[in-house]
Amino acid sequence: MHAHISVVQLNVNHCAAAQSLLAQTALERNVDIMLLREPYVSGIGQTSVILDETGKAAIKCCTSLHVQELAASPMRGIAYAKLKHVHMYSYAPPSDTPDQFEEFLEAIVDHARGRSPKVIAGDFNAWAAEWGSRASNTRGRAVIDAVGPNTAERRTEADVLFPEGTPRRRHSRTAGQAWDTWKIDEAMLAYQINSLEIPNGDAEIMAAGLLNMLGRICGATMPRKSKVQPKPPVYWWSASLSQLRSDCLRARKTAQRARGSNHHAELLEAFRRKRIEFKHGIAAAKANKLRRRAVTTSDPGVLANIVGELFPKHTTLWRSTEAAPAPDFPCVTELEVVEAAKRIKPNTTLQQCLLDGGKGPLCLLYIVGKLFERILYTRIEAIAESINGFRKGRSILDALSAVSNIAKTGLSGDTWLGGRKEYCAIVTLDVRNAFNTARCPVILAAPNRMGIPEYLRIVVGSYFRDRFLWYDTEDGPKRYRVSAGVPQRSVLGPILWNIMYHGILGINRPVGIELHCFADDVAIPAVSKTIAGLEDKCNSSIGSAILWLEKAGLAIAAHKTEAVLLSSRKKVENMLVSVNGTQVTSQESLKYLWVMIDHRLSFKDHASFDTAFGSVKNRNVICITSRALDA
Numbered sequence: 001m002h003a004h005i006s007v008v009q010l011n012v013n014h015c016a017a018a019q020s021l022l023a024q025t026a027l028e029r030n031v032d033i034m035l036l037r038e039p040y041v042s043g044i045g046q047t048s049v050i051l052d053e054t055g056k057a058a059i060k061c062c063t064s065l066h067v068q069e070l071a072a073s074p075m076r077g078i079a080y081a082k083l084k085h086v087h088m089y090s091y092a093p094p095s096d097t098p099d100q101f102e103e104f105l106e107a108i109v110d111h112a113r114g115r116s117p118k119v120i121a122g123d124f125n126a127w128a129a130e131w132g133s134r135a136s137n138t139r140g141r142a143v144i145d146a147v148g149p150n151t152a153e154r155r156t157e158a159d160v161l162f163p164e165g166t167p168r169r170r171h172s173r174t175a176g177q178a179w180d181t182w183k184i185d186e187a188m189l190a191y192q193i194n195s196l197e198i199p200n201g202d203a204e205i206m207a208a209g210l211l212n213m214l215g216r217i218c219g220a221t222m223p224r225k226s227k228v229q230p231k232p233p234v235y236w237w238s239a240s241l242s243q244l245r246s247d248c249l250r251a252r253k254t255a256q257r258a259r260g261s262n263h264h265a266e267l268l269e270a271f272r273r274k275r276i277e278f279k280h281g282i283a284a285a286k287a288n289k290l291r292r293r294a295v296t297t298s299d300p301g302v303l304a305n306i307v308g309e310l311f312p313k314h315t316t317l318w319r320s321t322e323a324a325p326a327p328d329f330p331c332v333t334e335l336e337v338v339e340a341a342k343r344i345k346p347n348t349t350l351q352q353c354l355l356d357g358g359k360g361p362l363c364l365l366y367i368v369g370k371l372f373e374r375i376l377y378t379r380i381e382a383i384a385e386s387i388n389g390f391r392k393g394r395s396i397l398d399a400l401s402a403v404s405n406i407a408k409t410g411l412s413g414d415t416w417l418g419g420r421k422e423y424c425a426i427v428t429l430d431v432r433n434a435f436n437t438a439r440c441p442v443i444l445a446a447p448n449r450m451g452i453p454e455y456l457r458i459v460v461g462s463y464f465r466d467r468f469l470w471y472d473t474e475d476g477p478k479r480y481r482v483s484a485g486v487p488q489r490s491v492l493g494p495i496l497w498n499i500m501y502h503g504i505l506g507i508n509r510p511v512g513i514e515l516h517c518f519a520d521d522v523a524i525p526a527v528s529k530t531i532a533g534l535e536d537k538c539n540s541s542i543g544s545a546i547l548w549l550e551k552a553g554l555a556i557a558a559h560k561t562e563a564v565l566l567s568s569r570k571k572v573e574n575m576l577v578s579v580n581g582t583q584v585t586s587q588e589s590l591k592y593l594w595v596m597i598d599h600r601l602s603f604k605d606h607a608s609f610d611t612a613f614g615s616v617k618n619r620n621v622i623c624i625t626s627r628a629l630d631a
Helices: 016-028 098-112 138-147 186-194 203-221 239-257 264-292 300-310 334-343 348-355 367-381 396-411 440-449 454-462 492-506 531-551 604-613 616-630
Strands: 007-011 033-037 049-051 057-061 067-070 079-083 086-092 118-122 423-429 468-473 476-481 516-518 521-528 562-566 576-579 582-585 589-592 595-598
Touching (some): 057 079, 086 098, 098 118, 098 138, 300 476, 396 562, 423 589, 440 454, 521 531, 562 582
Parallel strands (some): 007 033, 086 118
Antiparallel strands (some): 468 476, 589 595
């Protein structure tokens, strides 16, 4: 009769926390022996640890057990010791190739032959139908060939292989009552039938034995039905993400197992790349699923209202007429074509559009048309002035610096009384649905004021002739005439908007008032000695800006107007401005081009805003802006 031995096994996976928790668990539960794979520090407690040749398999004695026998020489992947007359083997390497695994089995079988009793533990990852698996894999067949089909008491994917006994039951039998016959394991059923033993005795004994036998067979071959439904995956999960996660985990395990080797740094870097790829995949999947989960409708009435709201119709005296090109139309040079081609990025959608004969998504043109648009853009850009935005060399920093410099100038004076120090206000206006609602006559009149040649104006005018929007409904496709807005999905759209919007910069405004625009955002910085004077100047400028916008077919969202009063006084003061009858009170900060401008021009509010949203891009903007303002 052998003495009782308490054994625990674990693949530590080079984790210090797991190894520390295992040591504490062993102490609390009076564990005698720990069979370890990939210990965090292989050499800890050398007096009580038996290691294999690689240092990745270990047997640790937790109590004062006497080691009765050791291997003559360390074996690869196998730590061996005889403790309390039991032969302990740990730990089958889980990452070996099939050939290496067979060599490992051969070595352990040769060494264990004639030794009894014995315990062999490890990550065998072996599946065989003979001991209850649904299918057999290469490792399972290798184990069967090495030790026979009736050797294992537990399936080796459970990480433990004991030498004697019968196959353990495949499923847990604790949940539910009825057997789930749809999940019966036919291979296990055949094994159980072949090993039946008919009970002997009278009728009652034989009946009870038969019932017990049927219960054991059912328990070994199928699970019970469970009322607990498995949790569904998150809505954005997919097979591609599952593969990315598997690749990431595989790369991490490979890097961890290579710790201490020459190529550990390279494998660690490969794992980091896989992790970043997995994170990006999750972000892309979430964004894609959110777009797909948006409520959609095909009701003709609802879609007509949506289209009419996005593309309002304007009653105008302007009428598009066919016009022949001017005789002085300059020819397109080879250099212009080459330069235009450099600006067009390769696009698979465009390529597919070409293959389909030019029939593609909204406003996708032939590549020749794209080249021609780029040439027109270059010629117009060389002549026309432009506001910030939609133009190379004009960025958010230029717009922010222009607005902030006015505030810095007003606040940089030495004294208030008799000095140059003044109040400064910044008011931002929000234009609703700007790019789709601008009047066509205003858009086409702007190039004439800037001196754009007639031939360019004629070509641009053709973009506003016979514009239709097609959309699908339950009753079939519908057509809607577009009578306003700049051309969408065209390189000419932004520059035509800039030329048209440049007119707002010429409105009448009091002294000390400036207007700055970036795309459709309007900022009105103003300076004055008094708050009352500042309010009058801002109200006058806002009124002039609204009149110009209304003539252009644009509208202001009064409730989205923001204002901030900048001052160097210790007392925080407020001002009021009027926007279409709506009173707007200045706040301690406002958001302009995604940067928070506070009443002290310290950008502290932006730091808090940036922290709340965790935007790296915002941090870069504020750092660059601060340097630009200090320059």
